[in-house]
Amino acid sequence: MRRNVIETVLGGVVLAVAAVFLVFAYTSADLRAVDGYEVTANFSSVGGLQNGSDVRISGVKVGSVTGQTLDPDTFLAVVRMNIDPAIRLPGDTVAVIASESLLGGRYMALEPGGAEELIEPGGRIEYTQSTPGIEQLLGQVIFSMQGAGGPAAGGAAGGATDAQEGAGGGGLLD
Known part of the structure; x- marks a missing residue:
């Protein structure tokens, strides 16, 4: 017991x-979800970014992604974000979709510029950058390695072999 x-x-x-x-x-x-003013940004690709993802400036959370839609005219992804009302974004702010880690999710990184005019509530961030996915990066590495291992690399190796034979061959024939 x-x-x-x-x-x-x-x-x-x-x-x-x-x-x-x-x-x-x-x-x-x-x-916590950030309640503030809404801004939008257009991207060519938003792979891995989800509703509720963080919006960060210098690593500090200042907002949340609230929605994603497709613009039927431009076929660009439109990302809606809520930004903390205490944060006022300059007009030349850059929005970048960044990775938390190799295996982690994605978040929106904002890089404020130095412009005097500010993005108004309901406004749009003009400058955006989509980062390529890990699959695209691996594909580029594989294709660049295949290109490096082609005739140009073989010719350089062949040239070194010819130089070695020429230097060593003279001693063997004498």
């Missing part, structure tokens, strides 16, 4: 520690 009481108390302690850990993780993760 005494053993059952000890196991029950130990189980309760484990559950209490787990609850404290979850509360700490939630409060430190900054998962």
Whole structure:
């Protein structure tokens, strides 16, 4: 009977520690939705960016992605963001879709410029940059390696072999 009481108390302690850990993780993760003014930006590709993704300036969360649609006229992705009202973006701000890590998700990185005019609520960020996906980068590396291993690389290796034979061949024939 005494053993059952000890196991029950130990189980309760484990559950209490787990609850404290979850509360700490939630409060430190900054998962709050940002209420502020809306701005949009057009991108050629938004692969991996999701609704609710962070909008960051210098790594600090200043907003959230609220929606994505396709512009039927230009066939560009239109990303809507809510930005903290305390943050006023210059007119030459650049929006970049960045990766959190090699395997992580994507977020919107804003790089404010130095313009004096500001982007108004409901306005649009004019300068955008889509980052290529990991698949595209790997494809470029593979194709560039195939190009480097072609005739140009073989010719350079062949030239070195000919030079070696010429230098060593004279001593062997004498």
